[in-house]
Structure formats: C-alpha cells, structure tokens
Amino acid sequence: MAATLLSEDERKSRLPELESTGWRAAEGQDAIRKIWKFRNFPEAFAFMARAALAAEKADHHPDWSNRYNIVDVTLTTHSARGLTALDLALATKLDKFAPGAEVIRDHGADIRCLCEIRAEKP
Numbered sequence: 299m300a301a302t303l304l305s306e307d308e309r310k311s312r313l314p315e316l317e318s319t320g321w322r323a324a325e326g327q328d329a330i331r332k333i334w335k336f337r338n339f340p341e342a343f344a345f346m347a348r349a350a351l352a353a354e355k356a357d358h359h360p361d362w363s364n365r366y367n368i369v370d371v372t373l374t375t376h377s378a379r380g381l382t383a384l385d386l387a388l389a390t391k392l393d394k395f396a397p398g399a400e401v402i403r404d405h406g407a408d409i410r411c412l413c414e415i416r417a418e419k420p
C-alpha cells in the first residue's frame with residue numbers, strides 16, 4: 299500500500315518527540331532534517347552504513363550528504379511528496395544508530411546544499 303501523508307493529528311502527536319532529539323523542518327519542503335557531527339569519518343561512515351542497510355530493508359531512503367564527520371540527513375517520502383509514517387520510522391532508527399553524536403543546529407558556510415549551487419552566468 300502506498301504511504302499516505304501524515305495527518306495534522308499525527309503530526310501533532312509524533313513530531314514533538316523528533317523535535318526533542320534535534321530534527322527540524324527542512325526548508326522549502328514537507329520534510330525533516332537533522333545534522334550530526336561525529337568524532338571522525340569512520341564513525342560517520344559506520345552510522346551511514348547502518349542507516350543504508352535499514353533504509354534498503356524498508357525500501358525507504360534518506361536524502362543525505364556527508365563531509366568528513368558531518369552527516370546531513372533529510373527525510374521525506376518522494377512518492378507522497380511529503381512526510382509519512384515511513385519517515386518517522388526511519389528517523390527513529392537513525393536516532394538509535396547515533397546515540398552519542400553531536401547534533402548541529404547551525405551549519406556553517408562550508409556545508410551547503412547542492413540545491414544552492416548555481417552555474418555562473420556566462
């Protein structure tokens with residue numbers, strides 16, 4: 299069965315818990331975003347490996363980027379064009395995979411979304 303968008307009631311009851319672990323609204327889309335800072339690249343990549351296996355098993359995949367020890371994750375359900383229960387489930391799993399990692403709320407200029415990159419006008 300196709301995943302359906304979270305209702306207002308579901309959002310009210312489920313999102314505060316994710317908010318408390320550091321998830322925030324992603325800009326410009328119905329999605330949640332969290333940025334982790336690990337101690338080093340191996341720890342970041344170990345997290346990503348576990349996340350990748352969980353994502354593949356659930357057939358639900360994160361939109362993410364990695365730069366050295368930073369993993370920047372956005373969750374949304376593309377087929378539903380917004381948040382569904384699949385995103386809540388994956389977010390909860392990711393939180394379990396990175397219990398000790400620092401959560402970054404303020405990202406520096408070095409970490410930019412590819413969507414911000416524009417070709418220079420000739």
Ligand SMILES: C[C@H](O)[C@H](O)[C@H]1CNC2=NC(N)=NC(=O)C2=N1
Pocket residue numbers: 357358359360374375376377378
């Ligand atoms: C064919 C395959 O099941 C779909 O493309 C899945 C794969 N992973 C997915 N992941 C996410 N986040 N959203 C989707 O709609 C989605 N669709």
